[in-house]
Amino acid sequence: MNKTVNQKAWFLVLPVLxxxxxSAVIPLMTVINxxxxxxxxxxxxxxxxxIWFEEMLASDRMWDALGRQLMFSGIILAIQVPLxxxxxxxxxxxxxxxxxxxxxxxxxxxxxWNVVGTxxxxxxxxxxxxxxxxxxxxxxxxxxxxxxxAAWVTLIVMDVWHWTSLVALLAFAGLKSIPDxxxxxxxxDQASRWKVFRYIELPKMSGVLTIAxxxxxxxxFKIYTEPFVVTGGGPGNSTTLLSIDLVKxxxxxxxxxxxxxxxxxxxxxxxxxxxxxxxxMTNLDKQEG
Amino acid sequence: MxxxxxxxxxxxxxxxxxxxxxxxVMTLYLVFLMxxxxxxxxxxxxxxxxxxxxxxxxxxxxxxxxxxxxxxxxAWYTGYINSIIYxxxxxxxxxxxxxxxxxxxxRYHFMGxxxxxxxxxxxxxxxxxVFALPFFQLYSSVGLFDTHIAVALAHTLFNVPLAVxxxxxxxxxxxxxxxxxxxxxxxxxxxxxxxxxMPLIASGIGVAAFFCFMxxxxxxxxxxxxxxxxxxxxxATMTRTVGASGVDWGVLAAAGxxxxxxxxxxxxxxxxxxxxxxxxGRV
Numbered sequence: 001m002n003k004t005v006n007q008k009a010w011f012l013v014l015p016v017l018x019x020x021x022x023s024a025v026i027p028l029m030t031v032i033n034x035x036x037x038x039x040x041x042x043x044x045x046x047x048x049x050x051i052w053f054e055e056m057l058a059s060d061r062m063w064d065a066l067g068r069q070l071m072f073s074g075i076i077l078a079i080q081v082p083l084x085x086x087x088x089x090x091x092x093x094x095x096x097x098x099x100x101x102x103x104x105x106x107x108x109x110x111x112x113w114n115v116v117g118t119x120x121x122x123x124x125x126x127x128x129x130x131x132x133x134x135x136x137x138x139x140x141x142x143x144x145x146x147x148x149x150a151a152w153v154t155l156i157v158m159d160v161w162h163w164t165s166l167v168a169l170l171a172f173a174g175l176k177s178i179p180d181x182x183x184x185x186x187x188x189d190q191a192s193r194w195k196v197f198r199y200i201e202l203p204k205m206s207g208v209l210t211i212a213x214x215x216x217x218x219x220x221f222k223i224y225t226e227p228f229v230v231t232g233g234g235p236g237n238s239t240t241l242l243s244i245d246l247v248k249x250x251x252x253x254x255x256x257x258x259x260x261x262x263x264x265x266x267x268x269x270x271x272x273x274x275x276x277x278x279x280x281m282t283n284l285d286k287q288e289g
Numbered sequence: 290m291x292x293x294x295x296x297x298x299x300x301x302x303x304x305x306x307x308x309x310x311x312x313x314v315m316t317l318y319l320v321f322l323m324x325x326x327x328x329x330x331x332x333x334x335x336x337x338x339x340x341x342x343x344x345x346x347x348x349x350x351x352x353x354x355x356x357x358x359x360x361x362x363x364a365w366y367t368g369y370i371n372s373i374i375y376x377x378x379x380x381x382x383x384x385x386x387x388x389x390x391x392x393x394x395x396r397y398h399f400m401g402x403x404x405x406x407x408x409x410x411x412x413x414x415x416x417x418x419v420f421a422l423p424f425f426q427l428y429s430s431v432g433l434f435d436t437h438i439a440v441a442l443a444h445t446l447f448n449v450p451l452a453v454x455x456x457x458x459x460x461x462x463x464x465x466x467x468x469x470x471x472x473x474x475x476x477x478x479x480x481x482x483x484x485x486x487m488p489l490i491a492s493g494i495g496v497a498a499f500f501c502f503m504x505x506x507x508x509x510x511x512x513x514x515x516x517x518x519x520x521x522x523x524x525a526t527m528t529r530t531v532g533a534s535g536v537d538w539g540v541l542a543a544a545g546x547x548x549x550x551x552x553x554x555x556x557x558x559x560x561x562x563x564x565x566x567x568x569x570g571r572v
Contacts (some may be wrong), residue, residue, distance in 0.1 A: 004397060009393035012393035013393050016449055026423070027424055090311045104322065107552075129328070222418065224510050
């Protein structure tokens, strides 16, 4: 659509600007304030420069949390994206069953995040959970509160359970936009199933898949509630992801300076990925229009 | 018609085994999705004694006592009321400010529009953990701590950008000629927007409202940080019960089931827009 230039449109955006400034800019400025100040208590703050940033960059704690976070995001992406595409390819294209699949698949997406945590916390318990009980019955030693590996597996299976449907739904939306003529042409050329996927379906899905990957990366990068409920970051620190560590530091220990410096670096990473996301989206819009 | 015959004819020779493998994949996946939810449902209909003593795939001794506990104990059901109040407030506020903004983004170019759009997006992507402490201090200092409006305002952080993006996607589908015709017919902006434009994007408003409702409903970190007693959400009520002397598994499961219901009820109406909503109005 060709838009007209109209500076008065600013008035329409003003309410959003005021509201989001209140709920985003003021808190962000508070964080920046803390990150460059130190205190001796009694609300006496003084300028401390960049020492908190230096301290955080030199501490193992943040790098360890970042490492765990990258590993977590990497693993769930490696599982969810192929699995999501696979499920989308197998979904019924239309009719009642398509609706049934859509509704059932969306269900995990709408469950409050702490309830997702609770569901898996219970499900994995050896004494009362179906998963834990079954694994125990067939002789697999599984205890997610004691064993690091089991804790990680639980978190990853939980995230796959929770979010794979999102990738599948996006991929499905992409698949549905492919005209039948493409498939007919492939049939005339006697293309194999793999070639249809590789040269017709995958390129047509690439746009939505990029969105799906970026969304999953960003949302998994800020995950907090689900692992907090299931493992609480343990055993030890083995599942302490970035957000869990940050909340521990800021609200648990009240280390405001380091926590603020941590927040800002955390936020910068997200900002960078958001920028990639935005560029991809606007390019997609251009292709459409 | 031609398409259908081609499809039918070509898929028949090797049709049967492929349909079966599709069925198998979907069945396995859906079972994987439903099993944990079923287990929660199963537990919610059992007594604590049964949960802890016997292992059964369905309740042997069906009881509704857990649900009765929740629906009669104010400590439990006020959690739901609190959640519903701030979620509704948030949805109303988000839509009210997002509607005009989305219209501006979909119809006009103005100075800094792209930067503003990007800035909104960054707020949708911002980790709530970064904002937890500053929000706590901000709302404490203006005297809004432990009120519904505080949580509602905090959740606008990610819901307003989401609503703007979704609505803008729907508004772009409405031809501009409609606006121009209405202005020629003598409609002012306000009357045009409410009387003509909003009914045209009614489904978009519905979808945006659903997603605002949902993301505010599922969020826990901010709502827990900003409340203590008066506005404590159901999600926080649940986590605090887990730590208490011996977990009441049956009631916990029943509370979980009740939090899934609102989403499950409306999901049917937005099933075709779910992908669009999660992808911020694109797709």
